[in-house]
Amino acid sequence: MAEFNSKKLAKEVVLRDPVHGYIHIEDQVVLDLLKTKEFQRMRRIKQLGPTAFVFPGATHTRFEHNLGVYELTRRICDIFAKKYPTQRPGDGLWDDNNRLLVECAGMLHDIGHGPYSHTFEHLFNTNHEKIGQKIITDSNTEINQVLKQVAPNFPELVASVIAKTYPNPQVVKMISSQADADRMDYLERDAYFTGVTYGEFDLSRILQEIRPYQDGICFTMGGMHAVEDYIASRYQMYQQVYFHRVGRSMEVLLQHLLERAKTIYQQGNLQVTPSLARFLAGSWTLDDYLKLDDGVMETNFSMWTKSGDPILADLANRYLYRKPLASVRINHETKNLLPKLKDLIKQAGFDPTYYTATNSAFDEPYDAYKPSGKNANSQIEIMQDDGQLIELSQLSPLVRALNGTIQGDERFFFPKTMLSISDEPQIFDPLYEQFQRYIRNGELRYLRRPKRTTE
Structure with a gap:
């Protein structure tokens, strides 16, 4: 593969992070990405949306999550380069020429998220992954211009990693698999900011035992129980935080609020900011999308509390002032x-x-048997001392009990x-x-x- 390099900073930039301690920025291109207006927009989009109505501390944003995924990706690259460097083509070990590519993909994997991502996507038929790829490859964005400084085709390659079409499975699975940098960061980060303890797991041990192989990434036998703990933590976070009935109630209110706004707007009776108006009219552009954030949405909600439409006004008040539905x-x-x-x-x-x-x-919580299709999951493999790979649920009774179950x-x-x-x-x-x-x-x-x- 081609070797992609960025100018190294004369002095490393270090950002303090409550989850990982420090985030280390060593390359000019990563620092330049951080400074783009598209990446700075992530500061204004909460990671967990309405969940803060249930767990008051959950006001962290996509900005720090994206940085966290970058940092975990950087650490994994360091570990692979030190312990498992490739010796010859096709040996299944790590080619560190992939480092800059996977670090940028980790940093930008969620760049396409809008406010209240999943509720917004459902109503306006958007897709944050496809929009993210568009932001990366559109020549009008600052992110695209920064990435092109590495190579003319570098934006397209970064987008292909996020789209899971990049040919090296080690690169793709580092940020998109059942045990990837994305999930490891959001579980730890969401647990920290919601104040719960059952989302925590032994991340340092997992990183100690992670390793590359020909078709992706696996873990050594010494890391099996740490990975098992990670699966159990993910299960607990979904049951206790992500699926909380009051959080879901607020999402229902939000969805109905936006549905009612769309109806009233089409009748010509709604006061709305210009960027959101284009979504309600179904004629939005990428530039309109990039102007939307939580603050813009809440400004509209605040205006709608005085709407002449009693249903819209009531739903806006219920959402802004936390009056959930029962269930x-x-x-x-x-x-x-x-x-x-x-x-x-x-x-x-x-x-x-x-x-x-x-x-x-x-x-x-875990499924070892979905190798392809829309909901494809990659198996978590445990490498034995002789190099044999065994799928996790074959070794762990706990994971076997969760394997393939719907919770x-x-x-x-x-x-x-x-x-x-x-x-x-x-x-x-x-x-x-x-x-x-x-x-x-x-x-x-x-x-x-x-x-x-x-x-």
Whole structure:
């Protein structure tokens, strides 16, 4: 492969980081990327979106996460260059000519994220990975101009690593696999800023035992239990943080708020900032996308609290001032009850389109058997002393128990008012009572008629 180099800084730049201690910048191109307006925009996009409504410390941003992934990628390259340098072509060891490429890809892997990424993507049919590749390859961006200083085709190569089409699997899997720099950083970082401890794992041990091989990256036997701990931590973070019912409730409110705004805008009755207006009209450009961040969105939400449309104004107030919807778990059997519950909610004065939702949150903590397809996962391999590779779940009973399992739940969201009955009789109390007959201990249940007894 071609050798890609950047001018080395006369003096290393060091950034203090609460998760990794220090982030070390040694190359001019990395420092120049950091200074671009597209990368600085990441400071204004929270990593976990509405999760801060549940865990108040979770206000960290995509900016520090991208830097964290860069730093872990840099450390892994250091380890590989020192312990596993290639000796001859095709020996499966590390060619350090890939270093600058994978470091830049790690730093830019999330550059395409917008505000409230997944909710925003669902409503406006955007894709942060494809937009990220566009930002990297578009000649009008500062990022593209910085990368071209390395080589004319360097932006396209960085984008191909993020797109997982770059031909060297070691480079791709360093930032995109079941045990990559991206996941290792966001688990540790999200655990730190949410204040939970079960997202922590022995990162230093994992880095000590990571190694390259012909088809990617694996771990030595000495690192098996640290990787096992990493899988368990990922499972816990999804169940306790990412799938938290109140966080999901705020996402539902956000989605309905934007859906209502889109409807009102198309009717010509919405005050909105220009950059968001183009999304609501369906005529946005990359430049419009880059002007959006959490602050722009919240400015619009604040304006909408005074909207003449009562639903939009109410949803904006509920989102900005943390008034989540209530929810209950549902399953395949109890889904049949939802039309009845929605009808009761409608009779109580709430439009079910905007005040109810069915939301699924499921995750596979680990899956060793999806080699291809949309949800492809790369196996985590453990290298034996003789060089043989064994897939992790074959060695770990804990991972075997999680392997291929689907963890999470499906919930029905509705206004909290439906769960309240006032001390003084009110007009809607009979509706509330009828609604609550189906709600038991956070579950939606069928009403069971008592069995008749004969004497």
